[in-house]
Amino acid sequence: MERGHGHLEQERGVWAERGEDLHRLLEWSDGVFAIAATLLAFEIRTPDIPASAPQGAVLAAVVSLLPRILVYGLTFLNIALLWISHHRSFTHIAGYDTPLLWMNAFFLMLVAFVPVASSTLGRYPERYGAVVFYAVVLLATTLADMQMWLYATSKRRLVDDGIDPRMVRYITLRGVFPAAVFALAVPVAFVSAYAAEALIFGILAASSILGRVYSPVLAHVASHPRERRPPRRGRGTDGG
Amino acid sequence: MERGHGHLEQERGVWAERGEDLHRLLEWSDGVFAIAATLLAFEIRTPDIPASAPQGAVLAAVVSLLPRILVYGLTFLNIALLWISHHRSFTHIAGYDTPLLWMNAFFLMLVAFVPVASSTLGRYPERYGAVVFYAVVLLATTLADMQMWLYATSKRRLVDDGIDPRMVRYITLRGVFPAAVFALAVPVAFVSAYAAEALIFGILAASSILGRVYSPVLAHVASHPRERRPPRRGRGTDGG
Amino acid sequence: MERGHGHLEQERGVWAERGEDLHRLLEWSDGVFAIAATLLAFEIRTPDIPASAPQGAVLAAVVSLLPRILVYGLTFLNIALLWISHHRSFTHIAGYDTPLLWMNAFFLMLVAFVPVASSTLGRYPERYGAVVFYAVVLLATTLADMQMWLYATSKRRLVDDGIDPRMVRYITLRGVFPAAVFALAVPVAFVSAYAAEALIFGILAASSILGRVYSPVLAHVASHPRERRPPRRGRGTDGG
Amino acid sequence: MERGHGHLEQERGVWAERGEDLHRLLEWSDGVFAIAATLLAFEIRTPDIPASAPQGAVLAAVVSLLPRILVYGLTFLNIALLWISHHRSFTHIAGYDTPLLWMNAFFLMLVAFVPVASSTLGRYPERYGAVVFYAVVLLATTLADMQMWLYATSKRRLVDDGIDPRMVRYITLRGVFPAAVFALAVPVAFVSAYAAEALIFGILAASSILGRVYSPVLAHVASHPRERRPPRRGRGTDGG
Numbered sequence: 024m025e026r027g028h029g030h031l032e033q034e035r036g037v038w039a040e041r042g043e044d045l046h047r048l049l050e051w052s053d054g055v056f057a058i059a060a061t062l063l064a065f066e067i068r069t070p071d072i073p074a075s076a077p078q079g080a081v082l083a084a085v086v087s088l089l090p091r092i093l094v095y096g097l098t099f100l101n102i103a104l105l106w107i108s109h110h111r112s113f114t115h116i117a118g119y120d121t122p123l124l125w126m127n128a129f130f131l132m133l134v135a136f137v138p139v140a141s142s143t144l145g146r147y148p149e150r151y152g153a154v155v156f157y158a159v160v161l162l163a164t165t166l167a168d169m170q171m172w173l174y175a176t177s178k179r180r181l182v183d184d185g186i187d188p189r190m191v192r193y194i195t196l197r198g199v200f201p202a203a204v205f206a207l208a209v210p211v212a213f214v215s216a217y218a219a220e221a222l223i224f225g226i227l228a229a230s231s232i233l234g235r236v237y238s239p240v241l242a243h244v245a246s247h248p249r250e251r252r253p254p255r256r257g258r259g260t261d262g263g
Numbered sequence: 264m265e266r267g268h269g270h271l272e273q274e275r276g277v278w279a280e281r282g283e284d285l286h287r288l289l290e291w292s293d294g295v296f297a298i299a300a301t302l303l304a305f306e307i308r309t310p311d312i313p314a315s316a317p318q319g320a321v322l323a324a325v326v327s328l329l330p331r332i333l334v335y336g337l338t339f340l341n342i343a344l345l346w347i348s349h350h351r352s353f354t355h356i357a358g359y360d361t362p363l364l365w366m367n368a369f370f371l372m373l374v375a376f377v378p379v380a381s382s383t384l385g386r387y388p389e390r391y392g393a394v395v396f397y398a399v400v401l402l403a404t405t406l407a408d409m410q411m412w413l414y415a416t417s418k419r420r421l422v423d424d425g426i427d428p429r430m431v432r433y434i435t436l437r438g439v440f441p442a443a444v445f446a447l448a449v450p451v452a453f454v455s456a457y458a459a460e461a462l463i464f465g466i467l468a469a470s471s472i473l474g475r476v477y478s479p480v481l482a483h484v485a486s487h488p489r490e491r492r493p494p495r496r497g498r499g500t501d502g503g
Numbered sequence: 504m505e506r507g508h509g510h511l512e513q514e515r516g517v518w519a520e521r522g523e524d525l526h527r528l529l530e531w532s533d534g535v536f537a538i539a540a541t542l543l544a545f546e547i548r549t550p551d552i553p554a555s556a557p558q559g560a561v562l563a564a565v566v567s568l569l570p571r572i573l574v575y576g577l578t579f580l581n582i583a584l585l586w587i588s589h590h591r592s593f594t595h596i597a598g599y600d601t602p603l604l605w606m607n608a609f610f611l612m613l614v615a616f617v618p619v620a621s622s623t624l625g626r627y628p629e630r631y632g633a634v635v636f637y638a639v640v641l642l643a644t645t646l647a648d649m650q651m652w653l654y655a656t657s658k659r660r661l662v663d664d665g666i667d668p669r670m671v672r673y674i675t676l677r678g679v680f681p682a683a684v685f686a687l688a689v690p691v692a693f694v695s696a697y698a699a700e701a702l703i704f705g706i707l708a709a710s711s712i713l714g715r716v717y718s719p720v721l722a723h724v725a726s727h728p729r730e731r732r733p734p735r736r737g738r739g740t741d742g743g
Numbered sequence: 744m745e746r747g748h749g750h751l752e753q754e755r756g757v758w759a760e761r762g763e764d765l766h767r768l769l770e771w772s773d774g775v776f777a778i779a780a781t782l783l784a785f786e787i788r789t790p791d792i793p794a795s796a797p798q799g800a801v802l803a804a805v806v807s808l809l810p811r812i813l814v815y816g817l818t819f820l821n822i823a824l825l826w827i828s829h830h831r832s833f834t835h836i837a838g839y840d841t842p843l844l845w846m847n848a849f850f851l852m853l854v855a856f857v858p859v860a861s862s863t864l865g866r867y868p869e870r871y872g873a874v875v876f877y878a879v880v881l882l883a884t885t886l887a888d889m890q891m892w893l894y895a896t897s898k899r900r901l902v903d904d905g906i907d908p909r910m911v912r913y914i915t916l917r918g919v920f921p922a923a924v925f926a927l928a929v930p931v932a933f934v935s936a937y938a939a940e941a942l943i944f945g946i947l948a949a950s951s952i953l954g955r956v957y958s959p960v961l962a963h964v965a966s967h968p969r970e971r972r973p974p975r976r977g978r979g980t981d982g983g
Contacts, residue, residue, distance in 0.1 A: 047833075058777055062785055069382070069386070079391075099372040110288075135819065150801040152798075293530040319632060321632030353527075552870075
């Protein structure tokens, strides 16, 4: 990987883009994350209340918004989960090339679409269609995030050669987990919309609170991948 | 705290996130602050005026918007107050870990929700429900801001060890003050919506103009915490 | 001015905020500028067209939007003018203190309000009320911008001591010019809305194209302020 | 070009703005890109569904949105194409002056207007007026982007003197290609709206997937401009 400022370079007759200055890529990504997350709330609006309504009408109207406020809060935290994941990947990704610029744009396209799904779910939480729509959008977003990580780390394309392979696998597994949950929510939604929602929003709990439980499991799996035989204990490091 | 670029590190079998590069955390926070503040105005719209209306109709319509414009301006400054407070904390916070990333996301979720409360208050300033909603949202936002500061400074987790303890307490007190006002506004609103609004928007005056009055008081309190006996005067520094 | 990272320091018993790291102040300012400018367009929407309308109906609808598109374009450039002015000031401002943080917040509050005035003008360009509203909002924004510059440069508070005084005056004059035009547009609007609009949007031409004409004039005025007697020619520098 | 922080300097009696710190210019540009792209989705909204509608009504409503979702996705990627192009140019542009600040503002004004055209196309994809509007807006945006590049590179005004002239021409040609497609789409739209849309959205494929095909062609053209006689083959490099 070239060190220094980004540039074009001629590679087999083509001007290829590559560089190490990720500042603008992250700046426009953070912009999209911030706007998508903030627009989630913009859609919530206290209903119009006639002047003749009793004094308590506004408070009652706010209370009636609670399901949408709940979906707002949980979706905001889902976007935060995606941001934390993007942040985690780009702590290690140390450069860009043209495919990465496009993969990131594709990922942001999905992030910016989350408010559409969230708005639908907030209005029709009892309908399976709304949950399926939401789960599919978030599944696609999570997969696009994973794709970038796999692209950047395979053949150590855009990460340091000396990166710990256990950590590379661990970060991949962190994406597999929510992706599996979103995928599972689709068939569940056809049985019960509420069960699918409980499943989806359980990810947040799993990722923040339960993280302390499954993180060591994922770390263990990442450290002992099936395809490689684990080093025999008592030897190697201990043995004289 | 590790120096240098953020990274994952294995801690008791878990990959823990920590780092010192707060750039992206602040970038996405500033994005949310900027959007939430700007969207406040977006909701204000001159009513439709029929072509047959007299020439002065537009000016009259603008004048009729004045209460909403006032709520807009004051809420913008309340968000600015939160931004200045966040800016103040992060002048001293020198790193992040996973809990801080989540606490900040939770705080931003509340900041992005302020426009919903502001829009309700702008439309129904005479209803206690609107004031209670507004006060509760701003109280929660202020508490979430304080929580980050307390987390980062307790055990000097994410701040410099040598930080002045009087300043740590002073910054905490700066948050306690508006939190107390928002909490007080809730019962007051049930008596008079306008009194509660006067109370809430008085914070801004208190924080910017009256700041010169209560800052020294808070600074004094922060310098002489109850649990420690203040150093006797005339000794130590003066005494031969 | 303290060098280095921002911090709180105790000044006459108060913890005063000051620092040199303007990164976040500019980041949240640029965010508000970007959003306010982009939201200007969001309000423009092709009217609904029935399916039975002739093929050319969409193009006719777009053409009917031209006055609003024109107001959009000109207001975007007015916001760009404010951004360029803010950029110019902060090329020289080298630090912040608490009053500057608040003055900047107040300025951004006005910038974020420009879309409200722009939307009103776009819908009622033939009404004096819309022009007066627009001119007053832009006048207030320009004055808030100038206030920051005057605060930062008076007593060389937040700028380098060795700054060229002619340039300080020149930058002030750059703000006086549009402020005068906006102020003048208010009485003119009561005579003719279109004349006032021509006057307002002439600023842009004046600032970009005519800039080459009036810049030397302002530069001359800034170099030879009335209150000081100009140095006699042929003496001082030339004389033996 | 002056090295170091931006500043004003007196040039032939005028205070001219120039500098090398492009941070804020890129920050506000990235903000506009991020917001314009994210707002594209905001306009899409699942239609209201009566409580009495059958369970599958939401899913059917989402499916009926597919044409608009498609236009959303493709327009997002078109904005990403503009961002990547802007990013590519500013990898080489190393400073600014007043005309560049204005050209960039003008370019951003067009980027922020893309959602208006996109919304119209999403609602009336079968009408030639919507396609013409969309093609004209994107053509203007692409030309404004090219203008900046030509301004910055002509006489090596704001780029390094030693820049490879083949690359300068290559980057120009990268803009000519989509501009030609948008221009061609206008007459085509009068024959068939769908053919024009296929043409426009083919650019994305051309730019990302087909890039591997036409990039070498453009690179070849850029390396062998007509006005200069190409070096005779077999000589120079090969010839002893």
